[in-house]
Amino acid sequence: MSHRYVGPEEIRAAVRPESEGRVIASTNDLAAWVSERGTAEAAEPFTYVVGLDGRLRLAPRRSEHVACAGGRPVLAAGEMAFSGPSEHWRAHEISNLSTGYCPDLSSWHAVARALEAAGVGHPGRFTHAVVFRRCERCRECSVVREDDFVCVFCGSDLPLDWNVDS
16 A cells, blocks of 8 residues: 655645655665764664555655655655664664654555665564544544544544545
8 A cells, every 4th residue: 555645735846856765665765864963863764655666765864754755655654773783783763753744554564564675674564554534524634543443633434444534
């Protein structure tokens, strides 16, 4: 399933071609990307997307996901942190935290495939899974916390199934 950008239009309008994230197709690509970051930046999670081509793209953490994706729809989006020497890279923290795309938990499969294609290990699941739902009454997008499917904006019940693109 692909996810279209659902965030503020002014953020999408600011996307420039040079803002697109770096494609990570191998552990060599990942080692080069991490080595280009400063020590502090390399120690924190990065912004990531998995494009419709199935490839992982990384950008600095404070980057917008829509910029990392070049303004295009994605298969997955969130934040990711890595550990290990260059020959044994592992993504040890992976979330689907992207308020611009609000990806469904099923996007994990695209993340796993992209990491495996690049030769990067992973924990087999999101280590921080975020549940997004669009309120059918007020149309706002909410984060579901502790299985409380209630809109934080208007108090209406939220659907149990992912519906952000609708």
